[in-house]
Amino acid sequence: MLMKMRRSASRKTNSTTDATTDLFRSAAxxxxxxxxxxxxxxxxxxxxxxxxxxxxxxxxxxxxxxxxxxxxxxxxxxxxxxxxxxxxxxxxxxxxxxxxxxxxxxxxxxxxxxxxxxxxxxRPSNFTDFYAYAFRYCLTEEKQKSIDIESICELLELVLGSVYRAQVDYFMEYLKIQTDYKVINLDQWTGFYRFCNEISFPDFNNYDPDLAWPLLLDNFVDWMKEKQT
CATH class of the missing domain: 1.10.238.10 (EF-hand)
Incomplete structure (x- = not known):
């Protein structure tokens, strides 16, 4: 008899719990x-x-x-x-x-x-994705893969200017005076963010041009070293 009462009570408890859960789910x-x-x-x-x-x-x-x-x-x-x-x-x-x-x-x-x-x-875990997204978002045509220098400078100012002020200022100056590149692609864009994160500035002591850096950044470092002499 006691076992039956316990089972009955258990069924009632489960039924009440299920009803409460359903109410919460419905309200949510x-x-x-x-x-x-x-x-x-x-x-x-x-x-x-x-x-x-x-x-x-x-x-x-x-x-x-x-x-x-x-x-x-x-x-x-x-x-x-x-x-x-x-x-x-x-x-x-x-x-x-x-x-x-x-x-x-x-x-x-x-x-x-x-x-x-x-x-x-x-947050570093999100910013890398956001930084790459900023470039893709500014591509105005379906098959476009690069962005003109003027627009890139505006985007750099917007996205990185408050974080890497000196690097951005010098890089924008270089982009505006150099004549080798009229547009920047995603690899060059993401390379500059990696550069800001990894390279000591402005001495460039740990910059190794033999590593996989875009040629644009090799040229930028050379330009900066000449500027400092």
Missing amino acids: SKASSREMERIDNLFHSYGDKSSGMIDPEGIENLCSDIEVEHTDVKILMLAWKMKAEKQGYFTLEEWRTGLKALRADTVNKLKKALPELEKEVR
């Missing part, structure tokens, strides 16, 4: 659905109806609302978080990806999320 599902609805509504408030995307004008309006300049690196970081593919445009799916990850379904929440997003991007 409804909350998630409402959050996504708000995220979608926010997208449509900036999106262009004819293209179905947030275009450059929409992004400028968004920047105004979150009080960030459209040239601020945080907007590029936001694009990275969204995994946005086309410069100056956000699709609905990209918008959902980014804002859901940031738990931002209002303008105010998005504004508050940006400082934490910047911290996330600045």
Whole structure:
């Protein structure tokens, strides 16, 4: 008799637990659905109806609302978080990806999320990916594989200027006066970030030109050494 009572009590307990779990799941599902609805509504408030995307004008309006300049690196970081593919445009799916990850379904929440997003991007494990993404994001044509010097200098200033000030300033100076390269490719772009991380500056004591550095950086180091003599 005691065994039957215990089994009965156990079934009731399990039943109650299952019911509670179902309630939590239902509430969580409804909350998630409402959050996504708000995220979608926010997208449509900036999106262009004819293209179905947030275009450059929409992004400028968004920047105004979150009080960030459209040239601020945080907007590029936001694009990275969204995994946005086309410069100056956000699709609905990209918008959902980014804002859901940031738990931002209002303008105010998005504004508050940006400082934490910047911290996330600045972690070494993420920054390498972000740095490469910045280059790819600035490719404006499908088969384009390189970026002109002027645009590269602007991108360097935006992405690395606050971290490696001296290296960026000298490298930009060199890029603007040299005549061998009119464009920069991804290998050269990522090579410069590796250079900033690994090479002592400005003495270059640990720079070995026999290692796998882009020729552009060999030339840059030679130019810097001549400048210092």
